Amino acid sequence: MKSAVIVFPGSNCDRDVQIALRRSFGSEPAMVWHGDEDVPDADLIVVPGGFSYGDYLRAGCMAAHSPAMREVVKRAGAGVAVLGICNGFQILCESGLLPGALMRNAGLRFVCRDVHLRVENTETVFTRGYAGGEVLRIPVAHHDGNYAADPETLSRLVNENRIAFRYCDMGGDITEDANPNGSAANIAGILNEAGNVLGMMPHPERLADAALGGTDGRAMFEALAGKIAA
């Protein structure tokens, strides 16, 4: 299983993702510069977190137009798994691979803390390592994580089971207090129609190492590496 990580000017979490992938895939991910439309063959492409282009104008809007992203859009259309984390989620929305948009947090401040996520859909290549309704503890760190979409889009996401994760409390209940940024329906991560593209605001790569306080994020990379039986 091969993986690739797209690196933009201002990406910060590319090294963190590289380490998580190396550990789970057992092979070195290809680190692809944004200006390169020659994205190597990969079973998984990750668009990492950070502040591509400083989040200037709108988070992710300039990165979405890079040559590498044009190629990622094509690959996604061909069924390759694409994972967007934090700024990556913002880039996937700006590039049209996912619906809706990520707006300024409702509290208006940057938020960095652990949150709890309920796994809503375990039938995807990203989440088959988790049990249905499982509650994970994963960190968020963002200023613009407030997921917004029009009512029809939100309905479609619900009806088509395309919400991958929702913010919840420790017991798995979806509450306002558990929502760090005001996202509609406590949405923390969503899928495209075909289920091969996932965008999520929390950082699974930051909790894939016991020394950092937990490994709830690791199952995602293990599932993607094909290590968890479908």
Added chain:
Amino acid sequence: MSASTEITPELVAEHGLTDDEYRNLLTIMGRAPNIVELGIFSVMWSEHCSYKSSRHWLKRLPTEAPWVIQGPGENAGVIDIGDGQAAIFKMESHNHPSFIEPYQGAATGVGGILRDVFTMGARPVANMNALRFGHPDDAKTRHLVSGVVAGIGGYGNCVGVPTVGGECDFHHAYDGNILVNAMTVGIADADRIFYSAAAGIGNAVVYVGSKTGRDGIHGATMASAEFDDDSEEKRPTVQVGDPFTEKLLIEACLELMATDAIVAIQDMGAAGLTSSSVEMASKGEVGIELDMDRVPVREEAMTPYEIMLSESQERMLMVLKPGREDVARAIFEKWELDFAIIGRVTDTQRLVLTEGGETVCDIPVPPLVSEAPLYQRPCAAPPAPAPLPEQTPADDVPIGDALIRLVGSPDLCSRRWIWEQYDHMVMADTVQRPGGDAAVVRVHGTQKGLAITTDCTPRYCYADPVQGGRQTVAEAWRNLTAAGARPLAVTDNLNFGNPERPEIMGQFVGCIDGMAEACSALDFPVVSGNVSLYNETNGSAILPTPAIGGVGVIDDIERMATVALLPDADIFLIGETTGHIGASLWLREIGGLEAGAPPPVDLAAERANGDFIRGCIADGSVNACHDLSGGGLLVALAEMALAGDCGAEIALDPGKTSLPHFCFGEDQGRYLVATADGEDLSVRAKAAGVRITRLGRSNGDALTVAGHPPISLNTLRNAHEGWFPRYMAG
């Protein structure tokens, strides 16, 4: 200011030069200066750049140890952390700009200190900060807190370096002068450290980073003067930071540093192109010639004066080896940063600037630097602190009530509101997050950890500068020790009022003497630092605030302690308790009094107690530990209980002092530890000659002192977590 501007006495004074300093300038130049030359002398001889009021006294600080690779004098300090690696770190102040424009002042402070570290070849791995604000009731405080925290977060988060901790205090003395001290720690290979001494006659002098604009001209002179009622108009002198460009600059510079192209490199900070070119030439004992026409500018018709004094951010100056210019250019073009060869290294030891082929400045460098004014300003002994009365109103307050009020007070409550705005986890190496004694970041790819802390107790320094100076260093040393680290070295940020007042110089010299004693006794040398003077408004000064940033090494992060109380453990107090309430937070918050001498620091006891603790953490027998500071014993225990979500039942024997004094006195050199094997710990402590007192056991959901009603953790937590969010919501 054009080339033909007449140099009048008024102009000289406006540039901050005294009559004596100007006479000295004339002797050095052998003629009257032109405006560009006057501007350069004025910034190089400003307090901020020349340290004229402090340089003499800073020599008293110990700066050496076997593990110190580079002490003060370079962009940052460098220490050996083993296995061929070095930690590079420094703290710097950005006080005056942050008061005027809190977001950008704080942001550019972070930007500046990051550059000081990566210019030496280190990838920055952690940021910290020490903040002092006015009293919460002061009209400006809320706005300043909000802006400064947003600015630190806005810059640090975007650059992708975790901000892992810091400290924040409130006091009326800072109402008109807040303090924003920013610290960065980076890691480099010990045999690939980059210095700033220019070398190689004929080598290219290269400018990289953002274009130069009119930002912050005379920022250095603003930092060298008090505020007065006209300070609002100084707004244009605050620079705007671009953290995206800084991130690109970090990556490009580190990429270039991995090749063999760089002879010397320096960031452009205060006084921009002037200070960087002069310092590089001075250190290398060479000259530098710069062509103003080649400097990348973003404004029309910039004059040499403006170009040289601009404090536009995110710029570096480098000297490259011959033939390496193209390799370097390609790297900076890939990262979309300006790259320009703007001059050459010469053998004249003069700074020569040209524009349109004409020379517009010609200054001999060695006397510019060596003749910088050096003052030994008069010092006066500070007044004795207000005497401590026999009885205070606080003595009658039940200890439970006092504890709840203390943990909910501005200086002791949870700072979660602040650090949840900082990305403290990016780079995936943060092993201890904010909220403990020290932050710990794993040295990437190893099992080693770097422990980092910032500390200062200004109220002690005000009451007795020498004891306060000792305590500042001792507390940083204790905080690192409590996490299990070997404290290695210190960076200091000395924030004081107007040095032209003898009592302020008295505070300064006293604090330095105290710090020097502690650094020496604890083998904890100063390797870098910064002095910020003139923190006064209309004659009212800040408390003396010698902030310390300490760095230590944890050999194995599996052998580390946190402050979280573990259940079913024996709780012990290490160290002597006399119930010292002078200058304590309990006396101030509960008794409404700022009085008394600060607690004395016994450096031998600090050493003995700390070495004992560190040994127990290293062999795994202790992993819950907290040093005692503001609020004393009961506050420290409450902090451990809240961190571990576990209560405790203890019995206290106050001996010769009263119970409240025993509970809240701030005797130094003390730690709380919790361990499963209390017997063993007691035996070992006695063998080491360390005072140990068993207090009780951890369990349940309340803190109970025998003979007093239990205090529920929920009540404590509500008080602890409640103050900051409520205050900031207005």
Added chain:
Amino acid sequence: MKIQVHVTLKNGVLDPQGKAIERALSGLGFDGVNDVRQGKFIELEVAENDPEKAKAAADEMCRKLLANTVIEDYRIDLG
């Protein structure tokens, strides 16, 4: 010529920044401020002299980059 672009949130999209500004103005004693929406102003200096062509180009710039049409509207003025 100069082109001025105003980008605003679509009606109905919650604007927490606008709300915060409204509260702050009220706190400063400005009564009767009933609604605040915060947007962006972008000024472009373009070489194109023909107003029709310039406006068309600006429109395409807005759709492709300057505005996120999922949640934002835009208005173009030629200066």
